[in-house]
């Protein structure tokens with residue numbers, strides 16, 4: 001099925017309005033972009049959108065109730081829900097620093113779940 | 122009375138950057154006062170990315186941005202060059218540069234030769250924009266809701282309508298959605314959002330949240346708790362178009378309608394804010410969101426470094 005989709009490129013603050021021809025979810029042509037990054041953005045965003053997840057996990061026995069975490073890199077947008085459920089079940093019981101790995105190879109997505117702040121005992 | 126070269130009030134990015142830069146410019150007797158248990162200010166609750174692209178050339182979360190500055194402060198080994206005092210709530214400032222603060226079980230008065238105020242901003246509340254209707258529970262400012270979720274770990278509502286489409290409102294739309302609440306609408310009276318395109322895409326469109334431009338909340342309805350809001354379209358002069366009114370059921374309304382600098386202490390000292398970081402009293406400075414409301418923590422940090430330098434130069438002059 002051939003469709004035209006509109007996207008705003010968010011690679012830089014210019015925010016070019018892209019018009020993308022797609023055929024069964026595959027990008028066929030792009031217009032409206034002012035640079036090559038727009039093309040890459042549109043292709044990624046249409047074919048496999050990726051997002052960084054930032055959320056909090058429960059802390060136990062530490063001076064904070066919640067500890068902010070993130071994925072060390074972007075994960076498929078379609079996996080966000082599953083990822084947040086997994087983060088919700090995670091607990092931190094030992095002091096951490098920013099970048100301490102909480103879960104290695106989080107959900108087999110090739111990224112780690114890492115803390116984003118320090119918390120001492 | 123205890124005397125100090127420089128007192129910095131507020132341990133957000135502004136206060137930390139100002140203290141660090143004053144130190145780098147030769148001030149070696151600095152007291153940094155923060156009312157919270159931790160340094161970092163509002164950044165601690167801004168767990169999303171979007172910080173640091175200019176200052177650190179990396180896309181950091183708020184806590185990571187704060188952490189970078191905290192590490193620099195801790196790395197200063199010279200004894201008491203920057204003394205950080207947490208849980209220290211400043212309640213008074215005088216034109217003679219006397220700072221009064223409360224610490225658990227203590228009441229302290231310190232006089233400094235120079236003062237930098239970096240107390241941040243507060244949110245405009247529902248009381249400051251006219252929304253008729255009931256006054257039930259369930260109405261929060263967006264930043265307060267952010268603190269409840271990200272710091273306290275509890276969700277203030279299940280069905281949410283957000284008033285205002287600035288970045289904080291948009292960020293909270295995503296945060297509530299990820300936490301399992303249903304964001305029923307973001308309602309914006311203007312014809313477009315002041316927020317970043319990236320936030321419109323990743324916080325609202327990603328989750329198919331309806332964003333109503335040129336609409337306003339006509340009434341909030343609810344007995345004990347919010348039950349619904351009445352929404353109405355407005356024309357280009359912001360006049361209501363009554364025939365367009367419709368209801369949205371919800372238990373929570375978030376108000377995200379802007380920030381105002383926190384300047385009570387400066388006013389108490391009889392000072393007024395002047396050009397970048399200065400006030401009408403020589404030697405009393407104001408930086409970061411208490412000087413003016415900034416969009417980016419990066420710009421806060423850059424300008425607050427200037428405040429530290431300005432204070433250091435003032436101290437050399439007197």
Ligand SMILES: Cc1cc2nc3c(=O)[nH]c(=O)nc-3n(C[C@H](O)[C@H](O)[C@H](O)COP(=O)(O)OP(=O)(O)OC[C@H]3O[C@@H](n4cnc5c(N)ncnc54)[C@H](O)[C@@H]3O)c2cc1C
Nearest residue numbers: 131133134135156162163171210211240241409410417418
């Ligand atoms: C909800 C929200 C979301 C944001 N999102 C982004 C974003 O995505 N990207 C970005 O770049 N910027 C963002 N910003 C802006 C950025 O975070 C702020 O501009 C920046 O943190 C302001 O720094 P500050 O140090 O001036 O104020 P704050 O961080 O507010 O720090 C002020 C500090 O002063 C302390 N204080 C106040 N009064 C007293 C007193 N009387 N005694 C002792 N201590 C006191 C407070 O406890 C606080 O720690 C956001 C801001 C808010 C409010």
